[in-house]
Amino acid sequence: MIDSRQVLRYRTHVQQLDREHGTAADTAVLDLGVQDTGPDGAMWALAVRGAGIKEEDLVWLWTLRGAPHAYRRADMAAVAAAVAPWSDADAAKRIFDASKPLKAAGIPVLEALDTVAAEMKRIVTAPMVKxxxxxxxxEALPEPYQRYCRSCDAVHLYEMPFRLAAVHAGLELEAHTSPPVLKPVKGFKPAKAFPQRLDPVRAYLHLCGPATVKEVAEYVDSPVKEVKAHWPADAVEIDVAGEKRWILAGDEAALREADAEAVRLVGPYDxxxxxxxxxxxxxxxxxxKALWPVLGRPGAVLAGGRIAGLWRPRKSGKKFTVLLEPWEQSLDRQAIGVEAERLAAFRGTALTAVEYAD
Known part of the structure; x- marks a missing residue:
């Protein structure tokens, strides 16, 4: 029987958290997209995987769950096809309450997303703030596309159609901009097909397997029925701590043999x-609850084939400190120090100290 530690060892290896060097071409997490949230976002996630990647080789897009993700720039057209909703029901699930006024007006949700994308493409001919x-x-779209926003005290487009249509309009996000700046990609057209590695269901099973159908559906933000309809034929059932889960057949041996136990400081949205x-x-x-609070997520310490603690960065003037809350007394503090130095170098500063909340 496979236990949770074996699963984490497998994910550590398949997500390449146990390697020291890599490139954009061979970095597996870029197939599913690397979420770029917070100061230690996509580029830190790539750095802890040893990926020496230049930002110009990447493209930032709003994709799954409307979150910003980094992908290989060369994959953009195929990614647009891979993350597109499979059906009107799927599209309705992904845009949440924005689907209600569209349905009431008799506008199919997929058609509505195409309409928003077309308007975006017409409007954005140069970098433009969100x-x-x-x-x-x-100003361009009729009432069913709009809502009253209490926090803004204004009427504007629903957020999820706005985000999900952007990639199909050929718009990328300028990295590290807040508020977001979008700019057109010259000559962009969504691909008609995409390689298997970019299929979100397959990529999730490969990188985050073994998993249940429900878990994949939650990650993609799609109905369970839709994910079942797109379930890989080569997914095999496996027992994990008494629960039925699935993994790609080609990954089963790697799961059973996994022994990766790297020490890493992974970011909050890794x-x-x-x-x-x-x-x-x-x-x-x-x-x-401490690792996944509603607000202000910390990072996690990966060690010994398990999540072994929490970390938070602290910067005050020229001082940069990493605060550690260990969950295990056996943590390799020397290895943690090396990773903290790596984080400081990533942030372009010197490490002042690693402080432990013992």
């Missing part, structure tokens, strides 16, 4: 922490 594009879309089986990763409710 707020300006939102204003222009408000793919390792994004799988939908949190109880499998951290079975203590109090620890899980």
């Amino acid at each position: 707020g300006e594009m939102s204003t222009r879309l408000h 793919l390792l922490l994004q799988s939908r089986d949190r109880k499998l990763l951290v079975d203590d409710p109090a620890k899980a």
